[in-house]
Amino acid sequence: MLSFCSAVGDHDLARLNAIVLSEDFAARTVLLVEGDEAESLFNITAGTVKIYKLLADGRQQITGFLFPGDFVGLATAERYAYSAEAVTDVTWCRFPRRKLERLLTDVPALERRLLGIASNELAAAQEQMLLLGRKTAREKLASFLLMLSRRMERAGRAPSPIALPMTRADIGDYLGLTLETVSRVFSQFRRDRRIAFRRGGSVELLDPTALATIAEGASEGL
Amino acid sequence: MLSFCSAVGDHDLARLNAIVLSEDFAARTVLLVEGDEAESLFNITAGTVKIYKLLADGRQQITGFLFPGDFVGLATAERYAYSAEAVTDVTWCRFPRRKLERLLTDVPALERRLLGIASNELAAAQEQMLLLGRKTAREKLASFLLMLSRRMERAGRAPSPIALPMTRADIGDYLGLTLETVSRVFSQFRRDRRIAFRRGGSVELLDPTALATIAEGASEGL
DNA sequence: CGCACACTTGAGTAATGTCAAAGAGTGTGG
DNA sequence: CCACACTCTTTGACATTACTCAAGTGTGCG
Numbered sequence: 001m002l003s004f005c006s007a008v009g010d011h012d013l014a015r016l017n018a019i020v021l022s023e024d025f026a027a028r029t030v031l032l033v034e035g036d037e038a039e040s041l042f043n044i045t046a047g048t049v050k051i052y053k054l055l056a057d058g059r060q061q062i063t064g065f066l067f068p069g070d071f072v073g074l075a076t077a078e079r080y081a082y083s084a085e086a087v088t089d090v091t092w093c094r095f096p097r098r099k100l101e102r103l104l105t106d107v108p109a110l111e112r113r114l115l116g117i118a119s120n121e122l123a124a125a126q127e128q129m130l131l132l133g134r135k136t137a138r139e140k141l142a143s144f145l146l147m148l149s150r151r152m153e154r155a156g157r158a159p160s161p162i163a164l165p166m167t168r169a170d171i172g173d174y175l176g177l178t179l180e181t182v183s184r185v186f187s188q189f190r191r192d193r194r195i196a197f198r199r200g201g202s203v204e205l206l207d208p209t210a211l212a213t214i215a216e217g218a219s220e221g222l
Numbered sequence: 223m224l225s226f227c228s229a230v231g232d233h234d235l236a237r238l239n240a241i242v243l244s245e246d247f248a249a250r251t252v253l254l255v256e257g258d259e260a261e262s263l264f265n266i267t268a269g270t271v272k273i274y275k276l277l278a279d280g281r282q283q284i285t286g287f288l289f290p291g292d293f294v295g296l297a298t299a300e301r302y303a304y305s306a307e308a309v310t311d312v313t314w315c316r317f318p319r320r321k322l323e324r325l326l327t328d329v330p331a332l333e334r335r336l337l338g339i340a341s342n343e344l345a346a347a348q349e350q351m352l353l354l355g356r357k358t359a360r361e362k363l364a365s366f367l368l369m370l371s372r373r374m375e376r377a378g379r380a381p382s383p384i385a386l387p388m389t390r391a392d393i394g395d396y397l398g399l400t401l402e403t404v405s406r407v408f409s410q411f412r413r414d415r416r417i418a419f420r421r422g423g424s425v426e427l428l429d430p431t432a433l434a435t436i437a438e439g440a441s442e443g444l
Numbered sequence: 445c446g447c448a449c450a451c452t453t454g455a456g457t458a459a460t461g462t463c464a465a466a467g468a469g470t471g472t473g474g
Numbered sequence: 475c476c477a478c479a480c481t482c483t484t485t486g487a488c489a490t491t492a493c494t495c496a497a498g499t500g501t502g503c504g
Binding site for chain 2: 053055056057059060061063074075076077081082104105108111112114115116118119120121122123125126127128129130132133134135173174175176216217218
Binding site: 136178184 | 491492493494
């Protein structure tokens, strides 16, 4: 929100606040369903959200884990391109689309901000395609841990330990692996003293440099 | 280009044309390198372009095949997020970024158009993540053929036969497979009379319905 | 305290990758 | 014009990674 609102002047900020609505949800609540009419855009205030797509037989691909400050439902299309579920308890702000569009027309700087956000997401999506299509299980998990770590840093927090509010199954569905493979690779990293699990489901990165080497595919002798 | 320019009035269209520069390239020419300064945006006029990311050891993930009308280098970031190479001979229009930005400021409708394009690409990227992370080789190839077919239709052409200007290796690098697996699945589809190869490297979809069923993961008894 | 639920670990399997060789299509120079 | 050389493709045999199925171990919550 901060980065979004900072493009708005005082007067327009008041208008932005006027159209915003705060909502709370318990963990595991389904927040959006792919194909539903996209009548609002949301910005996460607290908690973790997963966005995902499903195949007919139930196979799931999580396309992103979203944290406070991230947008859900970013699309100019009529319908949501993905489903969303609360991983933890979640609070978000709702921007009714029609009101938001009027505001965007009046404040072009907001539109440019949204374009910037969308093109960043596009770059992240391409990075994820590289991961899904070409990386091994080890490389995927190392990349995943580092991505979360960098995200913590960008949010102004320490790069380690990292909170892992999602299950092994969710991590697998994000990386294109099974939960068993995720567990096995984590165990391997733990045995090799590259990570350590802490209480409350968080992970400490004991050797970020080694993880970065693995993540980039130089996994030969490691 | 048409869809982009149609958001511009006559006077502004003249301005748009004034900043545009047409360029030609032979097949296999490297057009952009990931990490290079993003000083221009491009719109393809003729030919096929692949955009891709590389790992240190040479593994490649193609994140998109782009055709006439598509944009290359769409990013607000300082640097290109991907490399690009001409699959066939290519012609494109260059929009110097600084001049384009001035134009975008003057014509907010253009910016909204770009936001729409970016959010469509985001939806396509998520569909591709589902494919890469969760679909089998058969499902991937069926999805790929249908995607190209739908793209032909949207461009106002017949949905079949489809031109396949890229190599099996490129298709594999797009779908997260090896070229051998691509070839084997194509052979299987051909034996099952779902597709037929025509002269000049194009494919006819003999049974689009069956392919659609396979693509969506209902591959049980097929 | 005990019941879920998530996680870990093991054994065997299946899908896809790797290595290899031969065939088909295309362009070029003798 | 044909033969050679090149690249791309197909197909086969085998290897490997990650998946499936299964059992057992925490761990937190009611």
